[in-house]
Amino acid sequence: xxxxxxxxxxxxxxxxxxxxxxxxxxxxxxxxxxxxxxxxxxxxxxxxxxxxxxxxxxxxxxxxxxxxxxxxxxxxxxxxxxxxxxxxxxxxxxxxxxxxxxxxxxxxxxxxxxxxxxxxxxxxxxxxxxxxxxxxxxxxxxxxxxxxxxxxxxxxxxxxxxxxxxxxxxxxxxxxxxxxxxxxxxxxxxxxxxxxxxxxxxxxxxxxxxxxxxxxxxxxxxxxxxxxxxxxxxxxxxxxxxxxxxxxxxxxxxxxxxxxxxxxxxxxxxxxxxxxxxxxxxxxxxxxxxxxxxxxxxxxxxxxxxxxxxxxxxxxxxxxxxxxxx
Amino acid sequence: xxxxxxxxxxxxxxxxxxxxxxxxxxxxxxxxxxxxxxxxxxxxxxxxxxxxxxxxxxxxxxxxxxxxxxxxxxxxxxxxxxxxxxxxxxxxxxxxxxxxxxxxxxxxxxxxxxxxxxxxxxxxxxxxxxxxxxxxxxxxxxxxxxxxxxxxxxxxxxxxxxxxxxxxxxxxxxxxxxxxxxxxxxxxxxxxxxxxxxxxxxxxxxxxxxxxxxxxxxxxxxxxxxxxxxxxxxxxxxxxxxxxxxxxxxxxxxxxxxxxxxxxxxxxxxxxxxxxxxxxxxxxxxxxxxxxxxxxxxxxxxxxxxxxxxxxxxxxxxxxxxxxxxxxxxxxxxxxxxxxxxxxxxxxxxxxxxxxxxxxxxxxxxxxxxxxxxx
Numbered sequence: 052x053x054x055x056x057x058x059x060x061x062x063x064x065x066x067x068x069x070x071x072x073x074x075x076x077x078x079x080x081x082x083x084x085x086x087x088x089x090x091x092x093x094x095x096x097x098x099x100x101x102x103x104x105x106x107x108x109x110x111x112x113x114x115x116x117x118x119x120x121x122x123x124x125x126x127x128x129x130x131x132x133x134x135x136x137x138x139x140x141x142x143x144x145x146x147x148x149x150x151x152x153x154x155x156x157x158x159x160x161x162x163x164x165x166x167x168x169x170x171x172x173x174x175x176x177x178x179x180x181x182x183x184x185x186x187x188x189x190x191x192x193x194x195x196x197x198x199x200x201x202x203x204x205x206x207x208x209x210x211x212x213x214x215x216x217x218x219x220x221x222x223x224x225x226x227x228x229x230x231x232x233x234x235x236x237x238x239x240x241x242x243x244x245x246x247x248x249x250x251x252x253x254x255x256x257x258x259x260x261x262x263x264x265x266x267x268x269x270x271x272x273x274x275x276x277x278x279x280x281x282x283x284x285x286x287x288x289x290x291x292x293x294x295x296x297x298x299x300x301x302x303x304x305x306x307x308x309x310x311x312x313x314x315x316x317x318x319x320x321x322x323x324x325x326x327x328x329x330x331x332x333x334x335x336x337x338x339x340x341x342x343x344x345x346x347x348x349x350x351x352x353x354x355x356x357x358x359x360x361x362x363x364x365x366x367x368x369x370x371x372x373x374x375x376x377x
Numbered sequence: 378x379x380x381x382x383x384x385x386x387x388x389x390x391x392x393x394x395x396x397x398x399x400x401x402x403x404x405x406x407x408x409x410x411x412x413x414x415x416x417x418x419x420x421x422x423x424x425x426x427x428x429x430x431x432x433x434x435x436x437x438x439x440x441x442x443x444x445x446x447x448x449x450x451x452x453x454x455x456x457x458x459x460x461x462x463x464x465x466x467x468x469x470x471x472x473x474x475x476x477x478x479x480x481x482x483x484x485x486x487x488x489x490x491x492x493x494x495x496x497x498x499x500x501x502x503x504x505x506x507x508x509x510x511x512x513x514x515x516x517x518x519x520x521x522x523x524x525x526x527x528x529x530x531x532x533x534x535x536x537x538x539x540x541x542x543x544x545x546x547x548x549x550x551x552x553x554x555x556x557x558x559x560x561x562x563x564x565x566x567x568x569x570x571x572x573x574x575x576x577x578x579x580x581x582x583x584x585x586x587x588x589x590x591x592x593x594x595x596x597x598x599x600x601x602x603x604x605x606x607x608x609x610x611x612x613x614x615x616x617x618x619x620x621x622x623x624x625x626x627x628x629x630x631x632x633x634x635x636x637x638x639x640x641x642x643x644x645x646x647x648x649x650x651x652x653x654x655x656x657x658x659x660x661x662x663x664x665x666x667x668x669x670x671x672x673x674x675x676x677x678x679x680x681x682x683x684x685x686x687x688x689x690x691x692x693x694x695x696x697x698x699x700x701x702x703x704x705x706x707x708x709x710x711x712x713x714x715x716x717x718x719x720x721x722x723x724x725x726x727x728x729x730x731x732x733x734x735x736x737x738x739x740x741x742x743x744x745x746x747x748x749x750x751x752x
Contacts, residue, residue, distance in 0.1 A: 093517075093520075095523075143725065144724065145724045148461075149674060149719060150719075150723065152667055152670055153720045154716065156716045157717070160709040160710070160713050160715075160716070161712070163707065163709040164707055164710050167707045167709070168411045286527065289527070292520065293520060296520050328538075330531040330534045333527075334528045334531045334532070337524040337528045337531075338524075338528065340520070340524050341524050344510070344516045344517065345516050348515040348516050349514065351515075
């Protein structure tokens with residue numbers, strides 16, 4: 052009997068809509084994580100960038116009264132933090148992991164500190180009247196029975212997240228700079244030898260990463276909720292990073308992985324009401340990520356081996372041909 | 378050669394002190410802007426931990442946990458394995474020890490050793506996984522450990538909520554452990570030490586863990602510098618390809634490194650549950666695993682330096698607590714100071730760059746071109 056309730060609730064339009072809503076603050080930073088990952092630097096500071104974006108958005112929108120200035124400030128905050136990370140990692144040669152850990156500690160502490168200084172409250176920004184990014188109902192689609200509920204009425208940032216997934220994909224695989232970025236990640240020495248500016252490329256990758264993570268933070272504090280809470284990212288930056296790996300370091304894969312994480316989260320909320328331990332449901336995506344990581348690496352090793360074999364065969368054939376000629 | 382090593386070490390120490398000084402200075406400037414009474418706030422921060430005996434106890438307790446975590450991290454980072462799994466291993470260690478401390482009906486003399494072994498074993502078992510995945514399946518240890526952390530924390534939360542929490546408790550925590558399950562105070566029960574003993578018992582949670590931590594430091598040092606395993610770790614850390622060419626079984630060493638590292642992270646968890654909290658609470662690890670990274674880093678992954686760096690780092694944390702309680706500055710400012718310290722200490726280029734310029738000027742040469750940034 053329980054299982055029918057579960058199935059019915061999973062396939063309800065409201066549930067699917069909530070999956071999309073919950074996935075948004077994962078999709079945005081995951082895309083950011085993908086870009087820096089492909090440029091050759093695992094960005095574990097997504098968490099910190101999101102937090103700064105979230106707070107900057109709330110503060111600026113509260114003090115200026117403009118939602119869009121808030122959004123801009125959130126993106127800029129993510130960008131600024133990303134530049135600090137990039138400068139330390141790329142110029143001063145701090146290890147990317149340690150610098151990332153430092154940035155996360157700094158942002159977690161710094162946002163709470165700033166919040167306390169400005170509002171006298173360490174928990175949340177409820178005393179400030181901050182803006183909310185509006186929701187949109189899509190004409191026509193909203194009137195289709197099931198699909199209307201699932202797809203219409205979401206936040207602008209939710210639609211933006213899906214559009215950006217396509218944009219990032221086009222950028223990485225259809226533009227010259229995207230190709231350069233991937234080349235730098237794959238083999239910096241080779242990329243440098245053909246005249247690609249490795250340093251600049253990585254700076255840009257970090258910048259994109261920061262802006263996207265900042266947007267993810269904005270989504271949390273100005274759409275998902277309409278206030279800032281201390282440590283409100285609650286590990287989403289790390290989940291986003293996991294989505295990059297679960298998605299096989301590909302844009303579509305990353306998008307789907309982020310939605311899968313959102314699905315598991317929404318499901319655990321749903322199951323909580325049925326007395327199925329939500330904690331256990333929440334572990335599923337993490338197990339899935341580890342499995343995906345392993346599968347990806349086995350596949351990659353096989354690919355490399357196959358390539359090496361092909362090369363050897365070709366080489367043997369060529370030497371044989373050369374011998375035959377002489 | 379020896380003189381060179383000495384001067385390198387001196388530079389390293391100078392560099393760490395400079396970083397700490399700069400970070401504290403930045404913290405002070407921030408305090409000037411936000412506090413009504415910045416001098417009082419900073420005094421509380423800098424002198425707080427030694428101003429009262431119980432605060433002194435808090436500082437040492439915190440430092441003991443950090444020492445174990447620092448050892449755990451140093452073991453893997455020495456081999457350039459960036460395992461961030463201490464957080465989860467610590468949670469599992471706390472859980473295993475806690476369960477034994479609560480329910481295994483043994484006298485104190487057996488229950489506590491068993492609980493310690495339980496905590497260490499839990500960390501060890503969880504630690505094997507990322508090592509195996511990295512060594513044999515080439516899975517990125519950063520990602521796998523971050524995933525395992527969340528899994529471990531969720532499992533901890535699940536077991537605590539559904540099985541360990543006493544049914545009539547209003548909040549999610551276990552019962553306080555029985556005396557047989559709490560680590561005894563470190564002062565031996567001798568008649569002429571009775572006065573000191575009472576003082577420590579009443580004001581601090583300083584336990585026999587002190588002896589275990591000191592032993593751990595020596596064991597890790599011995600392991601790292603006096604055993605083949607430690608040699609392999611260090612070679613893998615400096616050049617993994619070379620280690621492979623030299624005929625080393627790097628895979629086994631990597632797996633063993635993360636597992637042994639887990640032992641100490643697990644024991645840190647034991648310290649949390651059986652000494653500091655004396656019960657299992659929700660979110661018991663509270664991000665300490667990541668702080669262990671900083672401790673190892675400041676000690677340059679050298680086990681003998683870890684007690685010092687843990688005491689220093691623990692001092693900042695304890696001072697932050699005092700500052701928050703006795704002034705209008707929140708403790709989170711210290712997190713920013715900590716982050717600045719990490720960034721300055723790890724920025725390899727800052728000091729060499731300065732030094733290189735000075736040397737270049739001295740030799741009356743032009744500055745040599747900087748190399749291309751790598752990965």
